[in-house]
Amino acid sequence: MKLNKKIISVFIIIIITGSIFLFYRNSIKTKYIADKAYGNTSGNLFNGGLFCEYNDRIYFSNLKDDGTLYSMDLDMLNFKKISNDRAEYINATGSYIYYSRMNHKKEKSKPSVFAFRNAGLYRINLNGRNTKSLNDNPSGLLNVYGNNVYYQHYTNEDGLKFYKVGIDGSGEKKLSDEGILPMTIDDSVLYYSGTKKDHYLYSMNLKNGSISTVFEGECYAPILIKANQNYIYFMSVSDNYSINRMGLNGGHKTLVLNERCSTYNISEDGRFLYYQVDNNKNNHIGVMDLNTGKSQNIMEGNFKNIHIAGNKVFFNDFNEKVSYYIPVGLNNTVSVFQPPALD
Template sequence: MVKIAIGAIIILAITIFITSYILINRISYNKDDATGNTTGNLNNGGLFCEYKGMIYFANAADKNKLYCMTSDCTNARKLVDDSVAYINVCGKYIYYVRNNYSPDAIAMVFRGQLFGLYRCNLDGSHIQTVTTDKSGMISLCGNYIYYQHYDDNTALTLQKIKIDKKDQTFIDDTEYNVANVYNKKIYFSNPNQRNRIYCLDTSNDSISPFYDANSYLVDYEGDYMYYIDLDKNYALMRVNTKTRVLEQIFSPPDGIIVNYNVYDKKIFVQVEGKNGLTTGLYRLNTDGTQIEYIAQGNITNVHCTSKYTFFMYFSDQQTLYRVPTTGTFSKVEIITIK
């Protein structure tokens, strides 16, 4: 009887172990139209991503390691000891590009673990390698991650891989910008076609023309396609995708627009001026009204969330600043996350 009891216990323990292993490793799939971050955030490096009341971010004060905090910037904690970029969050998982290039991480090169694409649970547990390929920008679309793949022979190309690490597929030998995922399609400026706006249909990965403009940094939001027009002195434009009516949103008289981030009814715009007085960060409504000068100087890494928009100065990418995204603006705040 004792032997039988011991055998039953062993079998039960093995069953529990196998069941737990299966549950832990079972992939939670997304809806086909799922996305992982906003276009504007990905165009700024994907260092911040808001999901269900939480902000997942690369903490500049801690070598860009993966942290999370509530949307009001409280209760910050470290999730993963990796330096990260191009954060995408959806369902049960955080997806990111590992960016551990530092003297302390050189040994990782020899293990093929530098600049890979990774997935972990929302609490930072159960880190999985999706691919060890060197990656540029990544963007989640449904159950696939589209990414700029790099190797020494072909340089950058466009590829995709399923979130379960299967079905790795070559798409094109041009590293198209994959930041703008909208309604299961990816929109981008095509450098091979005079920067005209093209569309990648993710149902079959076909690529076709969408709109004729000499564009840069496209962003399809609602009824409008936003872009910087290279033929109009880098002015910010938007075209109504239903009526095809074109509007100029913002064109600083003494500068050019080098980047922007659309969130809800607001746009944050980076201007490179001919003089120091116009260089800086601006905020305006999506129809071009109510232009506000937010911060003077060379700004970078502008990321929008529901409550706050974060940014840094190009000369100091360890100090983080924030302003309200949609509320009344009074002053720029320094935020320190430890």
């Protein structure tokens, strides 16, 4: 009987140990996603990727807590601290959040022998567990599409280049010597403006790497809106950074907003354009109804980082000291966004 009890005890210990091991292995095993899933909108990524809506949560960089990664529900309640990292270019899809670690920009950061870990491309579970480095080099704008991360990769030797890596950290590959902003991807095609010999609008087939010229004009920050007849919006460098749009084939270029702008974003339904006028005369953030052409000022002054998430528009003052928000639409009711700083 005593021997049987010992055998049973050992058997129970083996089962418990095995269960713990399986749980741990499954928790760190990469969970793959649909081939055409994406992690954030083009407009949000162009504005720094500081807000990202996914599965009834908004993941964001909390300026009240030195830019660290938080989440909240769509009513801006139930705040959770996801990570102590200062996060930019946030993408959330499948089981993970992806972001560029920017801890060197923290006000409370201090020089350290571990300073090389202050930047990089990282992945973390939606619940804030199992942080994984996908690349330890400094990264810029990143865009998750399917099971790959397309991103700006930087080293002191090579400068800024365009890379991809699998969401499990495998298959890293340089795709271009240009520091392309990979913010607009649709149906395995990347739309981007050139950064070296010209600023034409190009498309890159991400399956085979082939590149085509879409429009021979000075473009910046292309945003594709499929909900509105597949228009590509962009800032026209040659037309004083006014906002224009064209078809996917580069035809029918049309002036949308005849103002010099420093940034812009568009609601996913293609209805509302938000923009920052930067002409040194009447700088302001404004909104235009793209169906009617009606526009109105939101606030006078200098603002940036315009994001759209949870049927709200978030933006920061130029010095990133105060965050504001308004409902999506023609509405001038501006509120200060004041999330808590959690331990």
